[in-house]
Amino acid sequence: MQLADLHMSTGLGACRDPVPVEAVAGQKCEADPRTLEFVERLLDEEKPDMVVFSGDQINGETAPDAQSALYKSVKLLVDRKIPYAAIFGNHDDEGDLNREQLMNIYKDLPYSLSVAGPEDIDGVGNYIVEILDRGKSAHSALTFYLLDTHSYSPDERQFRGYDWIKPSQTRWFKNTAQSLRTKHKEYSHIHMNVAFIHIPLPEYRTQGKYFKGKWMEAPTAPGFNSGFKDALEEEGVLFVSCGHDHVNDYCMLEQDATNKPSLWMCYGGGVGLGGYGGYDNYVRRVRFYDFDMGPGRVTTYKRLEWGQTEAKIDEMMIVDGGTVNSPEEAS
Numbered sequence: 001m002q003l004a005d006l007h008m009s010t011g012l013g014a015c016r017d018p019v020p021v022e023a024v025a026g027q028k029c030e031a032d033p034r035t036l037e038f039v040e041r042l043l044d045e046e047k048p049d050m051v052v053f054s055g056d057q058i059n060g061e062t063a064p065d066a067q068s069a070l071y072k073s074v075k076l077l078v079d080r081k082i083p084y085a086a087i088f089g090n091h092d093d094e095g096d097l098n099r100e101q102l103m104n105i106y107k108d109l110p111y112s113l114s115v116a117g118p119e120d121i122d123g124v125g126n127y128i129v130e131i132l133d134r135g136k137s138a139h140s141a142l143t144f145y146l147l148d149t150h151s152y153s154p155d156e157r158q159f160r161g162y163d164w165i166k167p168s169q170t171r172w173f174k175n176t177a178q179s180l181r182t183k184h185k186e187y188s189h190i191h192m193n194v195a196f197i198h199i200p201l202p203e204y205r206t207q208g209k210y211f212k213g214k215w216m217e218a219p220t221a222p223g224f225n226s227g228f229k230d231a232l233e234e235e236g237v238l239f240v241s242c243g244h245d246h247v248n249d250y251c252m253l254e255q256d257a258t259n260k261p262s263l264w265m266c267y268g269g270g271v272g273l274g275g276y277g278g279y280d281n282y283v284r285r286v287r288f289y290d291f292d293m294g295p296g297r298v299t300t301y302k303r304l305e306w307g308q309t310e311a312k313i314d315e316m317m318i319v320d321g322g323t324v325n326s327p328e329e330a331s
Contacts, residue, residue, distance in 0.1 A: 060094025
């Protein structure tokens with residue numbers, strides 16, 4: 001389960017672009033209670049084995065007490081004994097706590113898998129989570145790579161907008177992936193690598209590629225391309241999933257030089273009522289990834305807060321046999 005852009009505040013929070021305006025007739029929309037009620041419903045219905053917070057859990061400018069905002073979302077998981085891993089977006093540290101302070105809270109909470117990562121690498125929250133196969137297996141079936149995409153561009157004159165993944169992070173990612181390769185081959189089934197970030201990669205902008213889902217706003221990816229997409233492909237990552245652009249929820253297929261499917265690039269879709277919506281009656285949503293370890297399959301879909309609340313929206317199998325599926329195979 002990926003929770004993208006919760007945008008929790010100190011207090012109740014103000015709803016931005018809610019659809020519908022009133023979830024209950026005559027009852028004023030309060031952002032955080034409504035968001036948490038939505039997430040709580042899906043936790044109880046879907047019963048995920050793990051949750052990834054993919055950034056902007058906290059709406060910094062409305063969270064003068066960032067710690068209380070952080071606790072709101074985490075409490076739902078702690079109460080249900082669900083493990084979780086968190087990375088940061090561009091708004092998490094705009095309150096009274098910086099990234100280091102926030103991660104120090106995350107890492108000490110029950111069921112948290114979150115860590116700051118190596119100190120000699122740019123950012124806070126560059127780390128892996130190894131998922132073991134069911135039963136008594138000591139072998140990793142999945143590796144989650146989580147990386148900090150930072151906040152705003154350090155060079156606004158040349159590259160306006162948002163920051164990018166740095167060379168030190170790419171080196172760390174490649175070195176880590178290569179060091180684990182031999183160990184992962186010991187797994188009797190098919191080991192799979194996936195990645196989570198907050199700000200999308202520049203390649204998310206390419207409208208000519210196949211995608212499934214909603215493209216409702218121009219992706220606000222970095223103006224500078226540091227080449228991290230190529231590193232993901234080289235190390236056999238099957239999909240990367242981001243947040244940041246709340247009303248985009250598509251999965252896009254990247255292909256290599258021979259037009260062979262090589263990487264799915266997905267959006268989680270904005271969850272929180274405290275973040276913007278406002279495009280074509282956008283309903284808040286949550287993306288799920290279902291991993292079937294034996295045959296090496298990954299299926300993904302979304303669940304909505306309003307309307308078709310029981311449906312699995314845009315469900316498709318993006319990976320089969322440990323390889324990236326084509327559009328025809330995925331649909």
